[in-house]
Each structure stands twice: as C-alpha cells, then as structure tokens.
Amino acid sequence: MEETVLLVETVKDLLESGRRERLAQILEEAHPEDIARTLRELPVEQQTIVFRLLPPEQAGAALHEVDDQTLLELVRALDELELSGILERMPADNAAQVVDELSEEQAEKVLDLMEEEKSEEVQELLEYGEKTAGRIMSPEFVAVHEEMTVAQVLDHVRKAASAEHAFYLYVVDDHDHLVGVVPLRRLITADPATPIRLIRHEDIVSVTPETDQEEVARMVAKYNLVAVPVVDGDRRLLGTVTVDDVIDVIQQEATEDIQRFGGVAGDETVLDPPQRAFPKRLVWLLINLATAILAASVIGLFESSIQTLAVLAVFMPIVASMGGIGTTQTATVVVRGIALGDMTFSVLRRVLQKELILGLTTGAANGVVMALIAYLWKGQILLSLILGVALTLNMMVAAVVGTLVPLVLKVFRMDPAIASSVIITTFTDVFGFFSFLGLATLLIKFLL
Amino acid sequence: MEETVLLVETVKDLLESGRRERLAQILEEAHPEDIARTLRELPVEQQTIVFRLLPPEQAGAALHEVDDQTLLELVRALDELELSGILERMPADNAAQVVDELSEEQAEKVLDLMEEEKSEEVQELLEYGEKTAGRIMSPEFVAVHEEMTVAQVLDHVRKAASAEHAFYLYVVDDHDHLVGVVPLRRLITADPATPIRLIRHEDIVSVTPETDQEEVARMVAKYNLVAVPVVDGDRRLLGTVTVDDVIDVIQQEATEDIQRFGGVAGDETVLDPPQRAFPKRLVWLLINLATAILAASVIGLFESSIQTLAVLAVFMPIVASMGGIGTTQTATVVVRGIALGDMTFSVLRRVLQKELILGLTTGAANGVVMALIAYLWKGQILLSLILGVALTLNMMVAAVVGTLVPLVLKVFRMDPAIASSVIITTFTDVFGFFSFLGLATLLIKFLL
Numbered sequence: 001m002e003e004t005v006l007l008v009e010t011v012k013d014l015l016e017s018g019r020r021e022r023l024a025q026i027l028e029e030a031h032p033e034d035i036a037r038t039l040r041e042l043p044v045e046q047q048t049i050v051f052r053l054l055p056p057e058q059a060g061a062a063l064h065e066v067d068d069q070t071l072l073e074l075v076r077a078l079d080e081l082e083l084s085g086i087l088e089r090m091p092a093d094n095a096a097q098v099v100d101e102l103s104e105e106q107a108e109k110v111l112d113l114m115e116e117e118k119s120e121e122v123q124e125l126l127e128y129g130e131k132t133a134g135r136i137m138s139p140e141f142v143a144v145h146e147e148m149t150v151a152q153v154l155d156h157v158r159k160a161a162s163a164e165h166a167f168y169l170y171v172v173d174d175h176d177h178l179v180g181v182v183p184l185r186r187l188i189t190a191d192p193a194t195p196i197r198l199i200r201h202e203d204i205v206s207v208t209p210e211t212d213q214e215e216v217a218r219m220v221a222k223y224n225l226v227a228v229p230v231v232d233g234d235r236r237l238l239g240t241v242t243v244d245d246v247i248d249v250i251q252q253e254a255t256e257d258i259q260r261f262g263g264v265a266g267d268e269t270v271l272d273p274p275q276r277a278f279p280k281r282l283v284w285l286l287i288n289l290a291t292a293i294l295a296a297s298v299i300g301l302f303e304s305s306i307q308t309l310a311v312l313a314v315f316m317p318i319v320a321s322m323g324g325i326g327t328t329q330t331a332t333v334v335v336r337g338i339a340l341g342d343m344t345f346s347v348l349r350r351v352l353q354k355e356l357i358l359g360l361t362t363g364a365a366n367g368v369v370m371a372l373i374a375y376l377w378k379g380q381i382l383l384s385l386i387l388g389v390a391l392t393l394n395m396m397v398a399a400v401v402g403t404l405v406p407l408v409l410k411v412f413r414m415d416p417a418i419a420s421s422v423i424i425t426t427f428t429d430v431f432g433f434f435s436f437l438g439l440a441t442l443l444i445k446f447l448l
Numbered sequence: 449m450e451e452t453v454l455l456v457e458t459v460k461d462l463l464e465s466g467r468r469e470r471l472a473q474i475l476e477e478a479h480p481e482d483i484a485r486t487l488r489e490l491p492v493e494q495q496t497i498v499f500r501l502l503p504p505e506q507a508g509a510a511l512h513e514v515d516d517q518t519l520l521e522l523v524r525a526l527d528e529l530e531l532s533g534i535l536e537r538m539p540a541d542n543a544a545q546v547v548d549e550l551s552e553e554q555a556e557k558v559l560d561l562m563e564e565e566k567s568e569e570v571q572e573l574l575e576y577g578e579k580t581a582g583r584i585m586s587p588e589f590v591a592v593h594e595e596m597t598v599a600q601v602l603d604h605v606r607k608a609a610s611a612e613h614a615f616y617l618y619v620v621d622d623h624d625h626l627v628g629v630v631p632l633r634r635l636i637t638a639d640p641a642t643p644i645r646l647i648r649h650e651d652i653v654s655v656t657p658e659t660d661q662e663e664v665a666r667m668v669a670k671y672n673l674v675a676v677p678v679v680d681g682d683r684r685l686l687g688t689v690t691v692d693d694v695i696d697v698i699q700q701e702a703t704e705d706i707q708r709f710g711g712v713a714g715d716e717t718v719l720d721p722p723q724r725a726f727p728k729r730l731v732w733l734l735i736n737l738a739t740a741i742l743a744a745s746v747i748g749l750f751e752s753s754i755q756t757l758a759v760l761a762v763f764m765p766i767v768a769s770m771g772g773i774g775t776t777q778t779a780t781v782v783v784r785g786i787a788l789g790d791m792t793f794s795v796l797r798r799v800l801q802k803e804l805i806l807g808l809t810t811g812a813a814n815g816v817v818m819a820l821i822a823y824l825w826k827g828q829i830l831l832s833l834i835l836g837v838a839l840t841l842n843m844m845v846a847a848v849v850g851t852l853v854p855l856v857l858k859v860f861r862m863d864p865a866i867a868s869s870v871i872i873t874t875f876t877d878v879f880g881f882f883s884f885l886g887l888a889t890l891l892i893k894f895l896l
Binding site (some may be wrong): 005008031033037041048050067092154157158166167184185187188189198220221222223224226232244246248249250251254255257258259261262263264267268269270271272273274277279281282284285286288289291292293295296297299303306307310311312313314315316317318322323324325326328329330332333334335336337340341342343344346347350351354357358361362365366369370373421422429 | 452456467479481485487515539583602605606614615632633635636637658668669670671672674691693694695696698699702703705707709710711712716717718719720721722725726729730732733734736737739740741743744745747748751754755758759760761762763764765766768769770772773775776777779780782783784785788789791792794795798802805806809810813814818819821868869870877879881
C-alpha cells in the first residue's frame with residue numbers, strides 16, 4: 001500500500017501549491033489502481049481536478065478501478081462529452097461496468113456520443129443479466145480458422161491488435177463455431193507448415209453468456225485457466241472472460257458472503273455515505289428487533305418465576321449467548337462450505353453428525369464449567385445443574401440450526417449467507433430462554 | 449458440480465461390482481479436482497483402493513487438490529515408496545505442500561527416497577516460512593540471457609520443457625539478476641534479429657520469497673498479472689508465483705476471514721473430524737463464556753431492581769441483542785475493508801463519522817419502534833422511553849466498538865477478523881444491560 005500513500009501525499013501537496021503540470025506528469029506515470037485510491041481520499045472538487053488532468057487512457061483505467069461511490073461522484077461532475085471520450089478508450093467490458101452505474105438518461109446520452117462500434121459493443125454486453133459471464137466478458141479475442149496453417153496464424157496474430165493481451169488462440173469453423181483452442185506459446189514450438197487443427201485442443205472448457213459469474217470463477221479456479229471462452233447456444237464464440245476479471249469476481253463474492261453473514265448489504269464499503277448504507281442495515285436491524293421481541297415474549301411467559309427468583313434473570317442471557325456463538329460457528333463453516341462447493345446434500349448426514357458431536361462435547365464442557373462457577377457464585381446446586389443442562393441442550397440445538405438453516409435457504413434458491421446471526425440466533429435465543437426458564441419454573445419449589 | 453456427482457456415483461458402482469479395470473480407465477480420464485472430491489466422499493479403505501488405481505501423474509494432481517483431512521488419511525495408508533514415486537512427478541511447489549502435511553519422520557523418509565534433484569527443490573521451498581511467496585512459488589520458469597536475439601530465444605523456448613506452462617520469459621544478466629520480462633506473445637510479433645533486451649519490459653513487478661502470500665495476491669490482482677517473479681535480495685530470479693496459486697490464496701484468505709469472524713479456526717472444512725475442530729471451537733466458546741459471565745455480573749448489580757420489577761428482565765436482552773447486531777454490521781464492513789486495503793488510518797475519521805451517524809439514525813429508528821411496541825405491550829410510558837433511549841445509546845457504542853476494535857487488533861499485528869462477535873458483542877452486552885438497568889434503577893420509584 002506504500003505507493004498509494006506516497007501518491008496521495010504528493011498529489012495533495014501539488015494541488016495545494018498549484019503545480020498542475022508537475023501533477024499531470026506524476027499522474028501519467030502512476031498506476032491506475034493507485035490513482036483510483038488517491039481519488040477516493042480527496043474531496044469531490046479536487047477529485048474532478050485530478051481526474052481531468054489524466055490522459056484519456058489513464059482516466060479510463062482509473063475509472064474502472066475506483067469504488068462505486070467515487071465513480072458516482074466523478075460522473076456527476078463530468079459532462080457527457082468528456083465521459084464518452086474516456087469510455088471509448090476503455091475495453092468494452094470495463095466501459096459497460098461504468099455505463100451500468102450511470103442514470104438511465106446520462107447513459108443514453110453518453111452511448112449516443114460514443115463511436116458507434118464501441119457503443120454497440122457496450123450495449124450488447126449490457127443486455128446480459130447482472131453477475132453473468134456476458135457482463136464481464138471481453139469481446140476482444142483472437143479467432144483463427146481451422147484450415148489455416150501455423151505460419152498463416154502467426155501472420156494473423158502479428159496483425160491483430162487484440163493479440164496484445166491474448167494468451168490463447170481460438171479456432172473456429174466456417175460458421176464461427178468454436179472448435180478448438182491453442183495456447184499462444186504452442187505456435188512457437190510448432191512447425192510453421194502444420195495445419196492449426198492438428199495442434200488445437202478440442203476438449204474446451206467454455207461457458208455461455210448467461211452463466212453465473214460465480215460459476216465462471218469456480219471453473220477457472222478448478223481447471224487453472226487464464227481465460228475461458230464464452231459461446232452462445234450454437235457454440236459461436238462471443239468473447240472471453242479473463243483471469244483478472246475472475247479475481248475481481250472472487251473478491252466481490254467473498255465480500256458479499258462475509259457482509260451478508262454480518263447483516264450488511266453485500267457491497268458496502270467503509271466510505272459509503274451513511275444514507276446509502278442506512279436502508280439495508282435498517283432492514284436487518286428491524287428483523288432483529290422482531291426476533292428479539294419474540295425471544296423477549298418467551299421470557300415474558302416466565303415473568304412470575306423471575307419475580308420470585310430474580311437470579312434467573314442474571315443467568316438466562318448466558319445460555320442464549322453460548323447458543324448464539326455455537327450456532328454461528330457451525331453456520332460459518334457450513335455457509336463457506338456451500339460457497340466452495342464442499343457442502344452438498346450427499347455429505348449432510350456426516351456433517352450433521354460432526355456438528356452434533358461438537359455441540360454435545362463443547363456444550364457439556366462449557367455446561368460443567370458454568371455450573372461450577374454458578375455454584376461458587378450463588379451456592380445453589382440445583383440452579384447450577386439446570387443452567388449446565390440448559391446450556392448443553394442449547395448447544396445441540398445450535399448445531400442443528402447452524403447446519404440446516406443455510407441448506408434450507410440454498411434449497412429455496414436464496415443466498416445461504418443471509419442465514420446471518422440475525423436468523424439463526426433467533427432459534428438459540430428462544431430455545432435458550434425457554435429451556436432454562438422452563439426447567440427452573442418446573443422445579444421452582446426446590447429452588448426457593 | 450455435476451461432473452463430480454456423476455463421478456462419485458460411477459466410482460461407487462464400479463467399486464461395488466469390482467470392475468477395477470473399467471474404474472482405472474474412467475479415473476485416467478477424470479479431472480484431478482473431480483477425483484479429489486470423489487476421494488473425499490469415500491470411506492478410508494475405498495479411498496486407498498481408488499488412489500492406487502490412478503496413474504502417478506493423476507495421483508499427484510489429485511493429491512494436490514484434496515482437502516487436508518483426506519490427504520492425511522491417504523498418506524497414512526500409503527507407504528513411503530509409493531508416496532515418493534508420486535511426489536517426484538508433481539511440480540515442486542505442490543509436492544512441498546504435501547510434504548509439509550507429513551509427520552517429520554515420514555517426510556524425511558519420503559524425501560530420501562525421491563530423486564535427488566526434485567527432493568532438493570522441495571526441501572529448499574520448505575525452508576521458507578509458511579504463507580510466504582517462497583512456499584507457493586514454482587522453481588520452473590524460462591529465463592534467457594539479455595544478449596540473446598529473438599531468434600535465439602525462440603530456439604531456447606522450443607527446447608525448454610518448462611515453457612509448457614509459461615506466459616512470460618524472464619531476462620537475466622551475467623549474474624542471473626532479473627533485468628526484464630517479455631510476454632511470450634511478444635516473441636511472435638518481434639523481428640527474429642532483434643536483441644531481446646530491446647523488447648523487454650524493465651519495469652518489473654516482483655516479490656521476495658519472504659513476501660506474505662496475501663501481499664502477493666494483492667499485487668497480482670492490482671496489476672492484473674498472470675505470474676509474478678520471485679527474486680532474492682540481490683534480484684536473482686528464484687521462481688514464479690502463478691495466478692492459479694494466487695486464486696487458491698485468495699479463496700483461502702477469504703475462508704480464514706469469514707471463519708475467524710465467526711469464531712472458528714480459519715481452515716476448518718465441513719468434513720473435518722470433530723476431534724480436530726473441538727479444541728479451537730472450545731477456546732472461543734470458553735472466551736465467550738467468560739464474557740457472558742461478565743455481562744451477567746452487570747445484571748447481578750441490578751438484581752434487586754429486577755426482583756422489584758421483573759418486566760426489566762423481559763426487555764433487557766433486546767437492548768443487548770440490537771447492540772450486538774449493530775456492532776457486527778460495523779465490524780464486518782471494517783474487517784473486510786482492512787483485508788481489501790480500503791480501511792486505513794487516513795480515512796478513520798470519515799469512517800467513524802459515518803458509523804456514528806448510522807448508529808444514531810438506525811438506533812433512533814429502532815428505539816422509537818421498540819418504545820411504541822413496549823408501550824402497547826406493557827402500557828408503561830416511562831419504561832418504554834428508557835428502553836428506547838438505552839437502545840439508541842447502545843447502537844452508538846456499537847458503532848465505535850465495531851470500528852475501533854478491528855483497527856486496534858491490526859495495530860497490535862493481530863488478525864482483525866478475530867474481532868469476532870465474541871469480542872465486540874461483549875462491549876454491547878455489558879453497556880446494553882448497564883444502560884437499560886441503570887436508567888431503570890435510577891428512576892425506579894417512578895416506574896412502580
């Protein structure tokens with residue numbers, strides 16, 4: 001991160017002293033990712049000044065790297081002509097991601113002002129659903145006809161501008177159907193007279209534009225690919241998804257999983273303005289309020305026991321809290337297991353068995369420790385035993401809930417990660433209060 | 449995942465009907481990742497049978513893909529001679545990862561039995577610290593001398609076996625110092641008579657063997673690389689880290705973050721045996737037990753108020769629960785922000801401001817809703833107001849705790865992700881009980 005910090009400081013200094021030329025010079029040599037992070041840390045007016053100093057190529061690359069919030073601020077400050085000039089110089093897939101963030105009106109104007117060819121490419125990409133291979137594929141690739149020789153292909157590659165970033169050549173037939181793939185390096189080792197179809201790999205891993213981006217990432221990871229071709233229903237080649245985009249997808253999906261599990265939107269960043277984060281956070285808080293009231297109403301059932309024996313109120317949150325952590329531990333492993341493809345119904349029985357054993361053993365261990373402490377603290381042996389038993393039982397409920405709730409969500413085609421603390425701990429709160437206060441109420445005459 | 453399910457079923461059927469030859473044939477054509485997942489779902493004896501049917505190359509690739517647990521079971525069942533034969537055929541970096549899982553004694557025997565050259569390569573990699581670039585780098589790469597021409601380089605590449613998986617050529621001087629990099633495709637477009645030093649990029653991103661693997665992943669993601677060279681202190685080329693290994697690192701680090709936040713070890717998988725998960729889970733549960741007792745002792749301070757007014761016990765968990773979710777939301781965003789490099793001290797003031805605004809607004813919204821519900825439920829206006837105020841205050845504490853605790857951990861060089869629910873909710877539990885019961889106790893004469 002050091003280069004970034006350095007750049008931020010330098011840019012701030014040069015802005016202050018008004019040395020625009022030197023600033024432009026430094027920005028030209030900086031890495032787009034560093035520029036993006038620098039922009040993020042500047043006030044809006046300075047963002048625009050700096051951005052306008054960038055050469056168009058740099059501006060496009062930086063625009064691709066900035067977070068959504070900074071992007072929104074920048075495009076609001078720029079006019080459509082400036083924006084279209086920058087977008088034209090961006091790869092179509094990156095440009096599409098920027099256009100996607102614009103208001104409908106602004107997007108239309110910008111697309112009108114762009115070169116027709118690039119504008120059409122961008123519009124085609126935008127027709128695919130969000131988070132699909134179609135959205136992140138690049139329409140630039142090197143395709144060669146299966147009847148060409150290695151020498152002809154080499155000649156073609158030399159002339160193709162898009163070869164600049166290519167690692168594979170795609171071999172197509174008369175009707176543009178994908179029929180093979182050749183790593184570029186294979187051209188170097190092959191005899192120039194060889195027909196390309198003799199050295200192509202026919203066993204091609206490909207996806208369709210509708211394939212979910214997470215599935216694309218899983219395939220690239222599984223088969224150790226650097227790019228994966230995207231083909232339509234007739235196996236016509238439409239584009240390629242490259243590994244750098246796949247890395248972005250993996251990062252993004254991990255963020256989504258972590259955040260959703262914590263009751264946050266899935267794409268919130270630390271610097272989002274509060275009004276943006278507010279509605280989504282509020283939803284989960286209100287859901288939690290409802291579940292907390294449910295748990296409170298369980299306590300309400302035993303209000304007279306508590307009136308008689310206030311010490312029950314002291315111990316009851318411990319049972320709930322332990323169940324909450326226990327079920328979070330289980331659900332964390334299960335949710336991540338689902339994301340990585342490890343957790344399937346075929347192993348459900350084994351996982352449930354493992355979690356129940358863990359629930360019982362960790363529950364019993366903590367139950368014994370807690371019963372001892374409670375006895376030393378309050379000196380009531382029966383109450384201590386009830387506490388230990390309720391705690392252990394709640395840990396077993398925690399194991400079952402933490403394993404099953406994410407799987408059930410998956411079956412209903414919801415993101416298992418929303419089985420956040422909020423949802424699963426409702427079960428352990430309710431059962432925890434019910435088991436402890438219930439047992440105590442049943443045995444209350446021996447407790448007084 | 450469909451191919452995997454299919455393979456598992458087929459393998460089980462063929463094992464049952466004893467058709468070993470057909471099974472061997474099918475395994476030979478299967479993808480190592482699918483074989484690895486199939487192994488995982490078989491009982492130990494069958495794992496060994498299937499594994500022994502694999503050709504050595506396949507066996508090595510599958511061994512690299514299996515989870516730690518299956519790996520341990522397999523290497524326990526195989527003898528050292530078998531194992532060394534398989535390891536010899538694996539890339540040195542993958543072999544090192546397997547050897548690293550063996551017992552010291554077994555590792556020594558296996559390394560003795562391996563070809564000397566491969567054995568030495570593996571031992572060298574194992575000398576680097578865990579989770580460093582040195583551990584995941586491949587010692588196979590294509591290096592050419594800076595004085596060579598493109599034609600000479602092409603000739604060299606044709607002969608180099610390791611070019612098979614190379615995307616870049618590395619240019620070195622007389623003393624093996626890295627002085628440039630050339631994408632393989634550049635060789636195709638260059639005139640054969642050109643000296644390689646004229647087309648090399650001199651601005652090379654590189655890492656040292658000691659670089660943390662997470663930092664390597666961040667660089668590959670930032671600069672959109674397919675491989676990054678590893679050099680020693682004198683810039684001598686030692687190996688390369690390829691993007692497929694980087695993807696593994698990213699997945700692994702995401703799993704670690706998610707799990708640690710949920711109070712789990714960081715590398716637990718759904719099928720780990722309970723005795724393996726037990727100690728680490730128990731540690732967090734015991735820590736939580738201690739913090740829950742701390743919170744309970746706060747309630748204990750107000751036992752007589754609860755005795756007088758049992759309804760306090762009904763409402764108090766709501767204040768704690770809301771604070772718990774609030775602080776989890778904040779900490780989730782901050783912890784992920786730290787991992788992605790977005791959250792630094794330079795933006796702390798802005799983040800704290802955002803979180804406090806969110807804490808105040810979501811707290812007030814939930815506080816009002818809760819106060820209304822409490823009033824409708826119990827009809828006590830002052831109690832309802834106390835509940836609303838305590839809830840709002842606790843949400844502001846939640847904002848501060850969720851922002852600062854992960855950062856403080858980072859300052860003390862601990863993983864911010866261990867600011868798990870367990871740690872941060874202690875603050876909100878304690879403050880939640882204290883503020884609600886404290887206010888109620890102060891005003892108790894008006895509540896009766």
